[in-house]
Amino acid sequence: MINISKFINSCAYWHPYKQDSSSSIFFLIPESRIFRLLTFSFAKKMLPHYFLAIILTFCPIISLSYAATESAYTNNSEVKQFLIYKLFNKLNNKSDIQDKKNVTENIFRTNIEQSHIVNNMAYGELLFYYYQNKPIKSLIHLMTSDQRHRFQQHSDHAEVLKGSLYLSMGMTEHAKFFFNKTAKTSLNPETRNKAWIALAGLAYRQKNYQQTKYILTNKIEALNKSDFSIKQMNQIHEYLGLIYLREGSYQNAIIELEYIYNDPLKQRYALYNIALAHFNLSHLDEAIFYLQFLLDLPTYNAEDDAIRDKAASALGQFYLYENNHFLSRQSYREVRLNSAFANEALLGLGWANLKGADPSQALSPWLELLERDQSQKAVQEAFLLTARAYEELNAYQDALGAYITASKTYENQINNIIKAHDFVNQDEWLKHLKLISSDSNDFLSIYSYIDSPSMPLDGPEASYLYQIYSTNNFNTEFQQFWQLQHIEVYLNELKAKLPVYGTMVENQSIKNRNFKFKFDKKLDSINLNEFSNRHDAISRQARLTLKDDFLLIATTEEQNRLDKFKAIEKKLSQLPETKDFDGIKSRFRIVRGTFLWNIKHDSYRRSYSLKKQLQQSQDELIELESLVNKLKHTNINDLTKLTDHRLQIGAIELEIDHLIHRIQKLKNDQYFDLQELASSVLNQRLTHTSNLLARTQIAIARLQDKAASEGRK
Amino acid sequence: MTWAWDYIFKPTGKFENGVKMFLIQTKKLVHYFAIILLTSFLVSMLSIQEADASEDNKTSVESVEILKRDLLDLNKELFILEEELLFPANTQVAIFISQDSGNTFKMDHAKVLLNNKAVNYHLYTENELDALSRGAVHRIHTINLNQGDHKLVIIFGGFGPMGREYKLAAELDFKKSTGTQFIELRILANSKSQQPEFEFNVWN
Numbered sequence: 001m002i003n004i005s006k007f008i009n010s011c012a013y014w015h016p017y018k019q020d021s022s023s024s025i026f027f028l029i030p031e032s033r034i035f036r037l038l039t040f041s042f043a044k045k046m047l048p049h050y051f052l053a054i055i056l057t058f059c060p061i062i063s064l065s066y067a068a069t070e071s072a073y074t075n076n077s078e079v080k081q082f083l084i085y086k087l088f089n090k091l092n093n094k095s096d097i098q099d100k101k102n103v104t105e106n107i108f109r110t111n112i113e114q115s116h117i118v119n120n121m122a123y124g125e126l127l128f129y130y131y132q133n134k135p136i137k138s139l140i141h142l143m144t145s146d147q148r149h150r151f152q153q154h155s156d157h158a159e160v161l162k163g164s165l166y167l168s169m170g171m172t173e174h175a176k177f178f179f180n181k182t183a184k185t186s187l188n189p190e191t192r193n194k195a196w197i198a199l200a201g202l203a204y205r206q207k208n209y210q211q212t213k214y215i216l217t218n219k220i221e222a223l224n225k226s227d228f229s230i231k232q233m234n235q236i237h238e239y240l241g242l243i244y245l246r247e248g249s250y251q252n253a254i255i256e257l258e259y260i261y262n263d264p265l266k267q268r269y270a271l272y273n274i275a276l277a278h279f280n281l282s283h284l285d286e287a288i289f290y291l292q293f294l295l296d297l298p299t300y301n302a303e304d305d306a307i308r309d310k311a312a313s314a315l316g317q318f319y320l321y322e323n324n325h326f327l328s329r330q331s332y333r334e335v336r337l338n339s340a341f342a343n344e345a346l347l348g349l350g351w352a353n354l355k356g357a358d359p360s361q362a363l364s365p366w367l368e369l370l371e372r373d374q375s376q377k378a379v380q381e382a383f384l385l386t387a388r389a390y391e392e393l394n395a396y397q398d399a400l401g402a403y404i405t406a407s408k409t410y411e412n413q414i415n416n417i418i419k420a421h422d423f424v425n426q427d428e429w430l431k432h433l434k435l436i437s438s439d440s441n442d443f444l445s446i447y448s449y450i451d452s453p454s455m456p457l458d459g460p461e462a463s464y465l466y467q468i469y470s471t472n473n474f475n476t477e478f479q480q481f482w483q484l485q486h487i488e489v490y491l492n493e494l495k496a497k498l499p500v501y502g503t504m505v506e507n508q509s510i511k512n513r514n515f516k517f518k519f520d521k522k523l524d525s526i527n528l529n530e531f532s533n534r535h536d537a538i539s540r541q542a543r544l545t546l547k548d549d550f551l552l553i554a555t556t557e558e559q560n561r562l563d564k565f566k567a568i569e570k571k572l573s574q575l576p577e578t579k580d581f582d583g584i585k586s587r588f589r590i591v592r593g594t595f596l597w598n599i600k601h602d603s604y605r606r607s608y609s610l611k612k613q614l615q616q617s618q619d620e621l622i623e624l625e626s627l628v629n630k631l632k633h634t635n636i637n638d639l640t641k642l643t644d645h646r647l648q649i650g651a652i653e654l655e656i657d658h659l660i661h662r663i664q665k666l667k668n669d670q671y672f673d674l675q676e677l678a679s680s681v682l683n684q685r686l687t688h689t690s691n692l693l694a695r696t697q698i699a700i701a702r703l704q705d706k707a708a709s710e711g712r713k
Numbered sequence: 714m715t716w717a718w719d720y721i722f723k724p725t726g727k728f729e730n731g732v733k734m735f736l737i738q739t740k741k742l743v744h745y746f747a748i749i750l751l752t753s754f755l756v757s758m759l760s761i762q763e764a765d766a767s768e769d770n771k772t773s774v775e776s777v778e779i780l781k782r783d784l785l786d787l788n789k790e791l792f793i794l795e796e797e798l799l800f801p802a803n804t805q806v807a808i809f810i811s812q813d814s815g816n817t818f819k820m821d822h823a824k825v826l827l828n829n830k831a832v833n834y835h836l837y838t839e840n841e842l843d844a845l846s847r848g849a850v851h852r853i854h855t856i857n858l859n860q861g862d863h864k865l866v867i868i869f870g871g872f873g874p875m876g877r878e879y880k881l882a883a884e885l886d887f888k889k890s891t892g893t894q895f896i897e898l899r900i901l902a903n904s905k906s907q908q909p910e911f912e913f914n915v916w917n
Contacts, residue, residue, distance in 0.1 A: 006911025118848050118849075118850060121807070121809050121895050121916070124809070124811060124848065125849070125850050126848065127844065127850070127853050128844050128845070128849035128850060129844075130849075131840075131843060131847050132840045136788065139785055140785065140789050140792050141792075143785065143789045144789055144793055144796075147789075147793075169781060170777075170781075171778045171781055172778070173775070173778055174778065286851035290750060446752070480774070480777050483777065483781075484777065485781075487780065487781070490784075491784070494787075494791070501791075501794060501795070504798045504799070507796060579805065622889075623785050645797070645798065652787060652790060652791060652794075655783075655787055658785065659784060662776075662780055663780065666780065667776060
């Protein structure tokens with residue numbers, strides 16, 4: 001077996017100078033691509049080019065050369081046929097794809113249906129912001145509603161959302177806490193699984209691969225296939241595949257990566273990684289087949305093209321290593337001239353030509369490289385290689401000219417690096433990268449742009465600056481600096497808005513004071529005791545009356561009749577006690593008796609009605625009393641609340657000042673870190689270019705010596 | 714360590730000697746206390762310094778995370794303050810719109826009229842429509858209302874299945890009671906008529 005150092009050494013053997021590590025082949029990690037593309041946008045012109053280079057090149061895990069063996073390369077057509085069958089079954093089987101498409105649609109539909117069962121306005125409103133990618137608004141809404149216990153049956157989902165929102169804000173520790181909580185407490189196995197997958201993703205990002213593997217293999221609960229989305233399944237297999245690759249468990253990695261389906265982009269990355277796993281297992285036929293298969297796949301976007309270029313470059317490098325110069329040339333030619341790997345491919349193509357054919361053929365790709373950005377390592381190396389090729393062709397005059405040109409180029413580049421270094425060491429360096437907010441309420445949805453005449457955009461040093469900006473380390477550090485800057489802008493805006501809150505409180509206070517006078521007067525005028533006393537007196541009298549004489553509840557008409565009866569009775573009593581009048585008197589008694597009996601009969605109903613009315617008026621009195629008390633109490637509460645609000649505004653202002661102070665301190669620390677980082681990158685480039693210059697000058701001296709010894713000019 | 718009472722109640726010594734020894738021992742005790750106090754003070758000072766050092770030793774990532782959390786808390790406080798000032802709980806009425814109309818109706822804008830008075834107009838973006846189609850709910854308006862009867866009218870503009878322009882209105886007579894009131898208007902699809910339907914839900 002040949003190890004990586006031997007492979008690089010062998011490259012160095014072919015190459016007169018140290019091989020650039022970026023041209024070796026690495027596994028691809030797709031998950032980081034979007035993150036970087038979204039968060040690093042200030043180098044408008046050149047960064048897309050660098051991004052792809054970073055994504056595909058600066059995510060190294062294991063080199064291809066681990067796999068390269070000297071003896072295992074055999075042409076096995078059966079293997080090829082089997083793989084073709086397998087891949088075509090996997091990728092091109094229409095019915096299969098159709099089925100999976102149906103599954104996706106069903107899952108999508110199910111998701112929509114499920115998400116529509118939102119009977120909680122607070123949760124629905126949270127989703128409104130969440131689906132629009134407004135993390136701050138979502139989180140504030142979530143925290144407020146949570147404090148007021150408004151989520152009810154959606155509290156589990158809200159916890160998962162909280163975790164992912166914290167994650168999207170880069171608050172990994174908080175996110176971890178909430179995912180853990182949900183994973184352990186949720187009653188729904190699907191929700192638990194979601195939380196575990198999120199935790200695994202977090203562990204993976206933090207390079208805690210054992211933890212990721214443990215979660216994915218032990219914690220994910222076995223559910224029906226339809227309970228997982230395809231995206232989740234693919235994510236699990238991808239994480240496991242990449243971890244197995246890191247561990248050197250290539251067979252397992254292949255098995256996991258082969259599970260990825262119905263996601264063309266993820267599948268492309270998986271195919272590339274499967275190829276490299278096969279290289280590591282010395283299955284060269286399969287490895288080559290997978291890489292070749294990637295080359296044959298049609299591409300639909302820039303990322304597809306970049307993966308294809310990387311595969312072509314890897315294949316070219318492998319063939320070059322195998323001394324199969326013809327196939328190496330063929331593979332390198334598949335790399336697009338405007339791609340992120342074009343420089344390395346041109347350099348490799350030159351080498352393949354130099355080793356496999358006439359050295360003069362090496363000149364054409366290298367001369368093409370000389371026309372490119374001279375700050376690029378591959379281009380700088382091409383300057384030296386061109387001169388070397390002339391030398392090999394015995395064109396010493398041209399070789400000397402090329403060496404002198406290379407020397408001048410290196411000197412210029414050293415000057416440019418020094419200029420870039422001076423720029424980086426300026427106090428106001430990072431302040432040239434200005435920021436603009438798309439939404440002042442959301443300090444994360446801010447776009448950056450370069451808007452300063454002091455910022456070199458097209459100058460010779462600009463290229464080096466862009467290269468610094470596109471490094472992983474700088475990118476990560478700058479993101480934090482960037483966020484701090486946004487937070488500071490946001491806090492200053494918030495501080496400027498605070499007087500508005502003060503005015504709101506004052507207005508409310510004035511309104512309350514004006515209202516209070518009328519309010520108190522009105523409240524004072526309500527004499528509840530008087531009402532109560534009168535009511536008591538009436539009800540007491542009524543009760544006594546009802547008890548003693550039912551005639552008192554007779555109607556006015558009845559009272560009139562009763563009066564008439566009394567008058568008649570009086571007159572009848574004045575009549576003599578004779579038989580003639582006895583009949584009249586007897587009739588009168590019967591009529592009066594009947595009348596009184598009628599009144600007595602109605603009196604029960606009437607007394608019940610009276611009692612009811614009395615009770616109602618008593619209830620109304622009690623209600624009035626409670627309302628008056630409540631109003632008095634509310635009034636006091638409001639006044640207290642306004643004082644509280646005033647105090648709260650004061651406390652918030654102090655807190656803002658404190659936060660701004662902390663931000664400035666953190667920003668200063670970050671600033672120095674970034675400056676140091678940029679300096680170290682530039683120093684590395686300076687050393688590299690200086691070495692090239694030294695080698696060029698030695699070569700010039702050697703040629704001059706040779707010319708002198710041979711008596712030539 | 715020998716305690717003072719050993720000397721006072723020492724069976725062999727005289728009383729005067731005992732008092733003298735007691736005074737000496739008291740002095741010693743004062744010294745011991747002073748030393749203990751000084752030590753505890755030094756220990757507490759050291760622990761404070763350690764706490765400060767641990768604050769300083771926090772990585773910038775952790776510090777930024779704590780800062781963000783503080784900022785979120787601050788925002789939450791402001792949000793609550795704003796809501797309490799602008800919309801007290803006993804008068805607040807919030808109007809929400811949710812949509813489950815599928816392809817029968819694509820909302821473009823909505824106008825809210827309360828008691829025959831236009832109070833809000835909202836033009837929907839693609840992102841908002843996408844969120845609504847995924848089950849989200851939009852708080853279109855929040856207002857303070859007195860207790861009693863009120864009339865709510867929401868007029869929608871949008872497009873039907875064949876891209877035909879629609880203008881629809883939904884009306885609700887409701888009674889404002891004490892406490893916060895939520896009114897949700899759901900736009901549903903009537904699969905038979907291929908027309909959107911409205912459904913009001915009121916929560917107290």
